Amino acid sequence: MSERILIVGAGQAGMQIAVSLRDAEFDGTITMVGEEPHGPYQRPPLSKAFLAGESDEESLELRSPAFYVENNIVVITDEQVLDVRWDAAHGTAITNTGREVAFDKLALTTGADVRRMDVEGVDLDGVLYLRGLADAKALKSRWDAAQDVVVIGGGFIGLEVAAVAGKNGKTTTVVHRSERLMSRVVSPTTSTFFKEAHERRGTTVLLNTQVSRFVGDGAKVTGVELADGTLIPADIVMIGIGVVPRGDLAAKLGLELANDSIVVDEFARTSDTRIVAAGDAVVMPHPLTGKGQVALESVQNAVDQAKVAANTLMGVENEYHAVPWFWSDQDTMKLQMAGISAGYDETVLRGNPDEEKFSVIYYRDGRLIAIDSVNEVLDYMAVRKALGAGQTIPSENASDTSVKLKDMVQD
């Protein structure tokens, strides 16, 4: 009998595993189960073009329905895998409808869920999160009628929503708990730039600020009360305070977890070598150094790690080695990041933040490790390429904008 592979989670990583298996001429059965009512789709536009009304639902699809038929990939939507039973050589997944799916090998691409707030009024109508298409539609259906938009959380998604709100002429406030925006991933220079750039566009950015409750008129939100008692009017509150990896099923399977994330090795193998995992649900060794444990919530990681997982399922050990990269579009500011800046001990500023065109280049022990670029695609590309080739750019020269970064690359 031909081999059966089950993929739990019909998102970016799950879809890529299925595609890569077929590309590698896997001729067994591929079944993908996803709990959302749609097949795999792109999430990045949800806080950008889709919210701005510049793209529609159909354009979000990662592949057309015909693709799955032509490639013999069975996609079961609207069903959640609740448990897995192991018999001697194979397993059976059980979904919430009671369906049983037998398999020989298993891939977990369960992604992440939004981190939820536990404050009074969080259930009022108009207080929203943004992870999936259903959330985006809920936001969109209230968007045109709303004037006052309050975003809780100054991370990528919150700032992208704030940028669309500002552009659409809404009175926009970002309430952020820590002392600088996107503080987990970017340098103070980049954080300060984004604060000032959003303020220039008319958005109010409140740092070091806590929410005490959401207030409403009946069932509908009307405002956000801050810890100091200030009340900010709100027709919509969008909460974007990070994500929690979906390790619930992995926990039931007894897999090793680190703070809810599924622990995988450089071959995307979990602690049970019959099971691979990829995407937002996992932590892995740093994809360039092979050291430590990192979580990367990005399309690049979901895709590249899924390719590694598909190889592993095919019995081919192909180590995950890739330059992490990410982007965030906030009005006219295109932020592009390559590498992982955590642990940096030096930064070099190249270009001029006041012109909204610059890069921050990160170093550790004198070696290049990462870049954030705003509207400087050539800098970003040069660093991404250098990191991929294991090369560096001397920090003492990197600020010199009369020389292209790509011409400074050294071994």
Ligand SMILES: Cc1cc2nc3c(=O)[nH]c(=O)nc-3n(C[C@H](O)[C@H](O)[C@H](O)COP(=O)(O)OP(=O)(O)OC[C@H]3O[C@@H](n4cnc5c(N)ncnc54)[C@H](O)[C@@H]3O)c2cc1C
């Ligand atoms: C609004 C938004 C904007 C973003 N913007 C960017 C961006 O600009 N750039 C970028 O690189 N990344 C961006 N991302 C992140 C990117 O979309 C994710 O990193 C990527 O989708 C991760 O893919 P994944 O397959 O791991 O998880 P997901 O795409 O979340 O897919 C996981 C799927 O598994 C399902 N699932 C979970 N458990 C079960 C179960 N037991 N049974 C059945 N189904 C299950 C989930 O419902 C979900 O559909 C953004 C994300 C969001 C939400």
